[in-house]
Each structure stands twice: as structure tokens, then as C-alpha cells.
Amino acid sequence: MKILVTGGAGFIGSHFVRTVIADEHSELAGAAVTVLDSLTYSGDLASLAGVARSPRFHFVQGDICDPELVDGLVPAHDTVVHFAAETHVDRSIAAGCVFGRTNVLGTQQLLESAVRHRIDRFVQVSTDEVYGSIPHGSWSETAPLAPNSPYSATKAGADLLALAYHRTHGLPVTVTRGSNTYGPYQFPEKLIPFFVTNLLDGRPVTLYGDGANVRDWLHVDDHVRGVVLALVAGRAGEAYNVGGGHELSNRELTDRLLRACGADWDSVVRVPERKGHDLRYSLDTGKIEAELGFAPRVPFDEGLAATVRWYRANRDWWSAAKRRGGGVPEPGVGVPTPLGGRP
Numbered sequence: 122m123k124i125l126v127t128g129g130a131g132f133i134g135s136h137f138v139r140t141v142i143a144d145e146h147s148e149l150a151g152a153a154v155t156v157l158d159s160l161t162y163s164g165d166l167a168s169l170a171g172v173a174r175s176p177r178f179h180f181v182q183g184d185i186c187d188p189e190l191v192d193g194l195v196p197a198h199d200t201v202v203h204f205a206a207e208t209h210v211d212r213s214i215a216a217g218c219v220f221g222r223t224n225v226l227g228t229q230q231l232l233e234s235a236v237r238h239r240i241d242r243f244v245q246v247s248t249d250e251v252y253g254s255i256p257h258g259s260w261s262e263t264a265p266l267a268p269n270s271p272y273s274a275t276k277a278g279a280d281l282l283a284l285a286y287h288r289t290h291g292l293p294v295t296v297t298r299g300s301n302t303y304g305p306y307q308f309p310e311k312l313i314p315f316f317v318t319n320l321l322d323g324r325p326v327t328l329y330g331d332g333a334n335v336r337d338w339l340h341v342d343d344h345v346r347g348v349v350l351a352l353v354a355g356r357a358g359e360a361y362n363v364g365g366g367h368e369l370s371n372r373e374l375t376d377r378l379l380r381a382c383g384a385d386w387d388s389v390v391r392v393p394e395r396k397g398h399d400l401r402y403s404l405d406t407g408k409i410e411a412e413l414g415f416a417p418r419v420p421f422d423e424g425l426a427a428t429v430r431w432y433r434a435n436r437d438w439w440s441a442a443k444r445r446g447g448g449v450p451e452p453g454v455g456v457p458t459p460l461g462g463r464p
Contacts, residue, residue, distance in 0.1 A: 122152040125198040127185050127231065128164070128205030129156030132307045133246070133299075135168035136341045137202065137348060142172040146346070148353040153177040157194060158205065159184045162446035163308040167438060185227035188234075195234040200242045202352060203231055206279075209310055210250075210272045214396055217271035224275035225282065232286045232294075243283065244352050245296045249337070249362070251277040252298075254399035261405040262298075262360045269397045280360070287358040295355035297348050299363040300404050304341030304424065305431040309439050310446065313378065313425070317432045318439050320382035330394040332372030335401040339365030340419035350413040361413070364404035367421040381429045 124141070128134040134156070144150050158164045160182055172178045183190045185205050195201065205227060207213065207220045228245070235243050252260040253267035266281070268274040280296050287294040301312070309318045316326050347363030355361055369377075379385055409415040432439060 123198045124152055124200045125155050127157045127203045130158035130164035134204035137345045139172055142175050142178055146349045155179045157181050168306045186230055188230055191230050192234045196238040201235055201240055202244045204246045210270045213270055213272035220271050220275045225278045228279040229282055236290045236292050243294045245283040247280050247296055247298045248276050249298050249300045249402045249404050255401055255403055259403040259405040262408055269399055293357035295351045296360040297351045297363050299344045300337040300339045300365055302339050302341050302344045304428055308442055316378045317429055320384045325388050325390045327390045327392045328375055334371045335368050337364050337403055338367045338421055340424040343417040343419055347415050350415050354413050361409040362404040362406050364406045365417050
């Protein structure tokens with residue numbers, strides 16, 4: 122199998138690439154991978170250093186909105202796994218146009234090329250945020266999409282486009298919607314690495330409002346397994362929720378991270394609620410469990426402890442990431458990055 126992975130130098134995409142090249146997924150053993158990534162501030166070739174010399178790996182720097190580049194790459198592959206996206210909610214609030222360009226128009230460019238060249242499978246990697254906020258219970262895949270931020274609205278638009286290309290053109294599309302994901306190599310504007318790296322530097326961290334917002338946490342290894350299962354066995358034209366089954370309020374997560382980093386609540390600065398801040402996300406994962414046999418394997422406490430250890434041991438990586446991104450701005454200075462955002 123030859124897989125084109127967009128956004129493969131980013132957090133979840135690079136984990137997918139590393140594990141595929143390492144043959145950690147028997148279903149994809151021997152697969153060749155081409156990564157297409159524009160290497161914006163959150164994309165990093167260092168995340169792919171361990172597989173860069175593999176004869177099954179190839180990297181192309183470029184933009185998914187470039188029709189000639191995309192149309193030159195797609196025909197050489199059987200499958201497209203589409204991770205590439207602008208993902209940070211706070212950045213989408215401050216400057217949303219780039220989100221529409223990349224998340225919607227870029228996805229459509231890939232879909233057009235996939236139809237033209239009769240790709241065997243197109244996996245659209247999405248987010249639980251497309252459903253909006255839910256006070257009780259959990260979303261199933263049949264829930265109406267009700268996004269509340271420019272980020273989630275553009276991801277919902279991409280999902281709808283992908284499914285429309287299945288219904289209109291017969292393109293074998295599968296959509297995955299993952300919950301808040303954490304693990305190594307995550308750019309440090311995101312919730313957990315922002316918190317950990319600031320605390321390791323003795324700097325304060327910021328908490329939106331009273332910290333009551335609830336998120337479901339999913340380790341990147343489990344998220345990638347869900348994507349792989351959807352790729353190899355998911356039904357075309359269907360969406361699958363990929364959740365971790367571990368809900369925490371932001372205040373509860375704050376407490377765990379403070380303790381993990383040897384800090385206390387004196388390190389926390391309260392800031393006003395973010396605009397349109399969703400109160401709670403929760404996914405019903407019954408469909409992917411019943412159809413594809415998915416279940417999260419990484420207990421949250423173990424995964425969080427391992428993640429904190431990784432950031433402790435890889436200061437060079439995250440220091441360089443912060444410099445590449447122009448630093449991680451504090452709330453009210455440039456793009457706010459308080460605790461409670463999207464990973």
C-alpha cells in the first residue's frame with residue numbers, strides 16, 4: 122500500500138507515520154508513506170527524524186491548496202490520510218481566514234484529485250468539536266453538527282465536503298472524529314504541553330474562567346489506532362467517533378499537571394472565558410467499538426505521566442518549537458493561549 126499523509130509532520134500525523142513505518146500496525150505492514158506538509162509553525166521535520174532514512178518514507182514540502190502539486194502526488198498513491206489542518210481554536214478566533222483556506226479549500230482540493238485519480242480510500246481526520254457542546258450524555262455519529270468556533274466550523278465544513286464527495290462521486294471516504302488528544306511531539310501552544318513546558322520553565326499558566334469546562338482525553342497512540350482501523354476496515358461514507366473515555370474538567374486537569382510538575386496553584390493565573398467556549402465534549406464510541414473492535418489501551422494517568430517525562434527529556438525539541446512559532450503568547454498578547462483550548 123502507498124499512503125499519502127497530509128500534515129504528516131504535525132502532532133498526530135507524525136505519530137501515524139512513525140508507527141506505520143515501524144510496522145506497529147499489522148494491517149499496514151510494509152506500507153510506503155509520502156508526507157505532504159507545508160511546515161508551518163506547528164509542523165516539524167524533527168518529529169520524523171526516526172523514519173527519515175527509511176526507503177519506505179518520502180517527504181514533500183508543500184501546500185494542500187496547490188492544485189498542481191496535489192494532482193502530481195495523488196495518482197502515485199492508493200490512499201490519502203488527511204491530517205493537515207489549522208487546529209488551534211484561539212488562533213481561529215484571532216484570525217480565522219487561514220482556517221477556511223486550509224481546512225475547507227485544501228480538503229476540497231484533495232477530494233477533487235482523489236476523485237479524478239480513483240483513490241481506493243480517503244480518510245478525513247476530524248474532531249469532536251464539530252458537534253458543539255453537550256451538557257449531558259454523549260454524541261453519536263448521527264448527531265447534528267453544531268460547531269461554535271471558526272476552527273470547528275471549518276472542520277465541520279471539511280467533513281461535510283468529504284461525505285458529499287462520497288455520495289456524489291462514490292469516493293470511498295471515511296471520517297474519524299477524535300477527542301482531545303495528548304502525547305509527545307505536540308506543539309506547545311496546546312493545552313497539556315503549554316502547561317508542562319511553562320511549569321518546567323518556572324513560568325505561570327492560565328486557566329479560563331472557573332475551569333469547569335470538561336474534555337474527554339485520548340492518547341495519541343489510541344487516536345492513531347482508531348484512524349488505522351477506519352482506514353483498513355471502516356465503511357465508506359461513514360463517520361467514526363474515536364474517544365478516550367476519560368473526562369476531566371480543566372480544573373481537575375490543572376491540579377494533576379501542577380502535581381506532575383512539582384508546582385502549586387500559585388502558578389495559575391485566571392483569565393476571562395474564551396469567546397464561544399464549549400462547556401463539555403463527550404463521544405459515544407459504540408460504533409467504532411462494535412464495528413472495528415476499537416478500545417483505548419493507554420490509561421490516562423499512565424499516558425499523562427509518560428507525556429510529562431517526554432517533555433522533561435526533550436527540552437531542545439519544545440524550545441525550538443516555541444522559537445519557530447514566535448513563542449507561545451500569553452493571553453492578551455497576540456494570540457491567547459490559555460488552558461482549556463484545543464490540543
